[in-house]
Amino acid sequence: MTTMKTVTLPDLGEGLTESDLVEWVVAVGDTVELNQVVAEVETAKALVQLPSPYAGVVAELLVEPGVTVPVGAALLRIAVEEPALADDAAPTPAEPPDRVASPTSDDDSAAADRPTPAAGAAPERTSVLVGYGPLVEGSSRPRRRSRSADWAAAHAVAHDVGLALAGGRTGPKVLPPVRKLAHDLGVDLNKMVGSGTDGMITREDVLRAVSGAEASPAARRPSALAAAHRPGLARSQSRPADDVPAPHRPDAVPSAPRETRTPITGVRKQTAAAMVASAFTAPHASTALTVDVTPTLELLEAFRSDRALEGHRVSILTIVAKAVTIAVGRNPSLNAHWDESAGEIVQYGYVNLGIAAATPRGLLVPSIKDADGLTLPDLADAIGRLTQDARDGTTTPADLAGGTITITNIGVFGVDTGTPILVPGQAAILAMGAIRRQPWEFQDQIALRSVLTLSLSFDHRLVDGAEAAHFLADVGEILARPGSVLRMV
Template identity: 55%
Template sequence: MREFRLPDLGEGLTESEIVQWHVAEGDTVELNQIIADVETAKAVVELPSPYAGVVVRLHEAAGTVVDVGAPIVSFDVEAGPDLPTAPSAPDQAVSEEEAARDEPAPAKREPNLVGYGAAVEKGGRPQRRSRGLSAAGTPQPAAAALPAASPAAAAPSVAAGTAQHRERPRSTPPVRKLARDLGIPLDSLTGTGPGALITRADVLAALAGAPSSVAPTVVQDRPEALPSPTPPTQPGARETRTPIRGVRKHTAAAMVASAFTAPHATEFLTIDVTPTMELLAELKASRAFEGTRITPLTVVAKAVCIAIARNPSLNSSWDEPAQEIVQYADVNLGIAAATPRGLLVPNIKAAQALTLKGLAQALGSLTETARAGRTAPADLAGGTVSITNIGVFGIDAGTPILNPGEAAILAMGAVRSMPWEYRGEIALRSVMTLSLSFDHRLVDGEQGSRFLADVGTILRNPAMVLTMV
């Protein structure tokens, strides 16, 4: 018998939802056969089988949110075809050095995809190698998991930590980095994850002043926040409650982190894009673009790539731990996509190297994949600057929030026919408003303004590209 535990799919997450099983109990499966679709906080990914054998038991039903490291399926390997099992892949969620400091190596680990993350043994929090002794020198039993919101549950752990040297709080490297970036000490938090693991949500809750995950102490010279009162509900009130998880949970955490770490500044520019609309009409009738869907977004994407070459500070990020500004050579252009699962921002790698037709094809493929819910995690990572097309909803302008880690995001509004000054007279023209939000730590007002003006110049007169490249 072999037990397959839910792996961390390379994103440093603590849980995933089983969307759909592709096998049933009693089915014979082959090595690397797709057995389930699993939804992380970013995308739906296919889960291959690490064994060849017979499915004995499915531990969780479809629609269930499962902690990383929890068993999801058991196999009878001997009953299956005579095929080798998959080799164990290295744990990418926690490095060997981090794991050696934080957790003892498990006696036996099953083959997995990219790592189990923070696996939790049954019965509570795993014991430390050299720290699991009481003051009398006797082994301590594993502490039972208690709700983090209960003050009575948090008190014993605090007292135990002061009885002798304090244990290092349990969390994953991405969460520790987030806490460092936000200036929140991990030892001030009570983890709500498996085995008291401190999660990203715990860190962001502490930043927002939420009392559920903050231990009784002072964080950043701020007294502990009092619990917010429960909103009154009338008997028989009509309401619908939806669990916060998946893409919505990830988006909320990312927006909170971005809003409270990057000082946003937003500028607006309204321009006459009639020449761009005329150019699009010509390209659609051209044989060179036959079968290619080309839209105003395509031209804006190309204009952004050209403008970034002239204003490279908008293609950078702020590395707080290293106290460095990282400037990127490639423009990994993120495109905000509204999908049935929520907002996703997949990006086109090295977009500056693509022609206008190549960008149009990449945008079409990116959008189609995102709406089908099949965007790969790699396509959602590594973005350097983003575009959001709010014009498709009939909106003229807004103040978009930066995608975390990026220096700028451009919102393009609706193209409207309206009276406009043209060659000294009033004429009916196609007009669009651009909204640029940028991280004021990385981008000064002059740099942001020059970038926005360059994009506007290209859209106002596409022939001006000849003077920019």
């Protein structure tokens, strides 16, 4: 017996009430397994993969990519094969499981009979998915009888596309932003061989394919081409102000539109709201210090031949991160939170170190939990993981929550200094500038040294100027004289 199951957007936690559907990774007629990823959605904090709560055949996709969907809204329908009831099985009252949090519903008319599965039938599911509650073996979730129309629809889908697709699509290896770009440019990913790691299809592969046989000329819209060369627009719903097609020339690429409008959604929308709230709620103050970091760079050079650090990418950011955790222990007011509603100052006894990351989706600030308890190699590994996840668009909501103090490395952009805005709820943020070789006083002489500028923004409600100066001086001392750590800890 086949029934139709409607899968809705689950509650993804963190108080989020809606998500943007980025892309479907299945199509109508695909066979999906339990827990198989069926879609990717972008919340205000992260890109999340949605697993299927059922095994069956995809009968209908109800939402177009790019649409903002509220929690509980229907996403797709899946035709599910139900175990047949025994002829002599008498309907019995159903008892609810201990926990029911399923966001799914049956598209059936109200039925009076709610029979339980026959004895020996396997439980519906036991895996716990995000937003879905588990069924305990032996429990009897109420089930409605399916209408014949539902069975006919599912059977027609399976027959037309062939149920031989069992196991679902494997598809090319490609990240969601690149898949979206390929869709906008009309590039068939199934005909491509990626140049990335393990055959991953990259943005450059897609752009090279635009002028090749893989791309459909009709699909090369000016808005898509503009998005292709602007990383921040690759995933957005861009539309040209002048929707007039350019003259068709086989050897020419359409010019970019004079204006491009992009909806404010997802991470960009959340970041804008957070920055406005921070700037107009917390009284910002700032201070800066320029430090000779030549000894730290010499220490990093020595680390490269240290077998104990083999396989760990210890960088200047790693050293600064370690210095911050040590300085926080000596200046705890910078690791606190102003709780306006409770009228209290919350002092943290741990350091969840935020690492600001600029991504095509906007600014993300994932945090390393309990960073103050990590060794230097472990801290390097944690920073590498957060950076890679941010680049791949797979940062989780858990990584983005709970930070207590943040570092932002603006030096990677060749910038010397700046005044960063506080992450909402945090008391301080430290900006690292670019390392410059310049004349500097050294041992009573002028020598060419490596220097960088540290910029600290802090919440003046929580941190006095003297406390901020002591914190910054401690970080600078560690970078200028790494051996000074021995008298600090």
